[in-house]
Amino acid sequence: xxxxxxxxxxxxxxxxxxxxxxxxxxxxxxxxxxxxxxxxxxxxxxxxxxxxxxxxxxxxxxxxxxxxxxxxxxxxxxxxxxxxxxxxxxxxxxxxxxxxxxxxxxxxxxxxxxxxxxxxxxxxxxxxxxxxxxxxxxxxxxxxxxxxxxxxxxxxxxxxxxxxxxxxxxxxxxxxxxxxxxxxxxxxxxxxxxxxxxxxxxxxxxxxxxxxxxxxxxxxxxxxxxxxxxxxxxxxxxxxxxxxxxxxxxxxxxxxxxxxxxxxxxxxxxxxxxxxxxxxxxxxxxxxxxxxxxxxxxxxxxxxxxxxxxxxxxxxxxxxxxxxxxxx
Numbered sequence: 543x544x545x546x547x548x549x550x551x552x553x554x555x556x557x558x559x560x561x562x563x564x565x566x567x568x569x570x571x572x573x574x575x576x577x578x579x580x581x582x583x584x585x586x587x588x589x590x591x592x593x594x595x596x597x598x599x600x601x602x603x604x605x606x607x608x609x610x611x612x613x614x615x616x617x618x619x620x621x622x623x624x625x626x627x628x629x630x631x632x633x634x635x636x637x638x639x640x641x642x643x644x645x646x647x648x649x650x651x652x653x654x655x656x657x658x659x660x661x662x663x664x665x666x667x668x669x670x671x672x673x674x675x676x677x678x679x680x681x682x683x684x685x686x687x688x689x690x691x692x693x694x695x696x697x698x699x700x701x702x703x704x705x706x707x708x709x710x711x712x713x714x715x716x717x718x719x720x721x722x723x724x725x726x727x728x729x730x731x732x733x734x735x736x737x738x739x740x741x742x743x744x745x746x747x748x749x750x751x752x753x754x755x756x757x758x759x760x761x762x763x764x765x766x767x768x769x770x771x772x773x774x775x776x777x778x779x780x781x782x783x784x785x786x787x788x789x790x791x792x793x794x795x796x797x798x799x800x801x802x803x804x805x806x807x808x809x810x811x812x813x814x815x816x817x818x819x820x821x822x823x824x825x826x827x828x829x830x831x832x833x834x835x836x837x838x839x840x841x842x843x844x845x846x847x848x849x850x851x852x853x854x855x856x857x858x859x860x861x862x863x864x865x866x867x868x869x870x
Contacts, residue, residue, distance in 0.1 A: 551618060558611045563631055565604055566638035568592045573641045589643050601642030602846070605651045606856045608635050609835040612670075616662065617831045625666070632670070633677050640681055643691040646845065650838050657834040698734065733780045741791060741844050743781040747774050748790035748799040759802035763850060765789055789847035793840065796847055813840060816864045829864050836860045 572578035573590040585591040585598060592600045615628050639647050655674050659667040682688055736742070747769050751760050760768055768774065769786040776782040789796050798806045816822060816836065822829050839845075839857050846853035 551614060555611070555614045555618070558607055558614070559627070559631060562604060562607045562611060562635055565592060565600070565607075566631075566634040569600055569604075569638035569641055570634065590638075590641050598642070598644065599852075601639040601644030601647035602650075602853070604635055604642075605639055605647040605654075606853070608632065608651065609654055609838065610856070610859075612658075613831050613835055616658075616667070617828055629670070629673050632674060636674060636677050637681055640678075640685075640688045640692065643695075645692055645696055646843065648692055649843070650841070653841065654834055654838045657837060661830070661833055738780055740781045740784050743776055743779060743785035744787055744790045745792060745795055746776050746779075747785040748792070748795040750774050751799040752795075752802065755799075755802055757802045758804055759798070759800045762800055763788075765796065765799050788850070791844045791846075792842065793845060793848060794842055796849070812861075816861075822864055829866060832860045832863045836864055 568578045569590045569592045572582070572584060572592055576587075577583050578590070578592050580593070582591075582593065582595055585596060589598065590600070591598055594600050594603070611631070612628070615624065636651065639651055655671050659671050748765060751765060751768050751774065754760070766786065766788045774785065776785060790799060794806070794809075797809050801809075821827055822833065824830065835856070839848075839853075839860065848854040848857045
């Protein structure tokens with residue numbers, strides 16, 4: 543099963559194991575002590591971001607390394623000792639992801655771990671899924687703030703919840719002055735709804751840009767240039783002024799708005815080729831181990847730009863393995 547990897551895969555596995563353990567422990571340490579292992583303070587004195595400082599990507603980074611690490615583990619690691627070590631690393635990594643308050647990272651991780659036993663219906667993968675569920679419910683009961691930062695924030699953002707049960711002083715202020723402080727703490731206001739939030743503003747703007755450039759799109763990395771144009775303002779939307787970003791936060795809308803229907807069809811055709819390729823689903827093909835990661839990265843939900851952010855390295859690496867032609 544090592545045929546898809548090079549001879550240094552054991553060293554790569556060990557390196558990733560150390561990196562993810564160190565980053566996760568650092569996030570946990572910073573959350574409870576206010577500063578990380580080298581003295582960096584929490585982001586806005588609220589969110590543990592570890593070595594990433596003011597850039598809130600710690601949870602995303604850890605989750606993607608988990609996916610690569612577990613992919614290698616499922617492919618080449620067999621001993622009980624390896625299994626015990628990976629479960630421990632998964633436990634602290636999940637806690638770090640939850641503490642980072644990055645909802646996308648959590649939902650990506652949840653979907654990935656549910657895909658694994660479906661694609662690999664083995665005792666080992668069922669144990670991994672069961673362990674992750676146990677870890678999650680333990681954390682939820684021991685550290686109830688997770689419920690607010692992961693679930694309640696999402697419901698509030700889409701207008702499905704207007705009040706929260708205060709857990710700490712910051713959230714109590716948020717309850718008392720929803721319009722001002724909830725916007726600062728949760729990035730929302732009381733007019734938020736499914737069609738009135740920041741992600742909707744990004745998506746609606748990207749569709750408008752695509753309609754103006756339907757065939758070949760506006761050009762690579764051009765969303766950030768055109769989104770501020772007044773003609774792309776969204777009428778009667780509280781978040782119209784926040785519609786701009788470096789990308790639309792959706793893989794498919796990014797390609798559609800910047801590369802048009804031509805680029806979109808090429809991209810979708812490439813995905814279809816991989817998913818419909820029966821070779822990739824055969825048990826004797828190591829590329830199959832990359833399918834859970836690939837499918838998770840393709841979810842049509844808020845995400846990074848695969849063309850200009852670090853997320854792209856995971857996407858293109860996985861794509862390369864799945865497109866690799868086998869010699870046998």
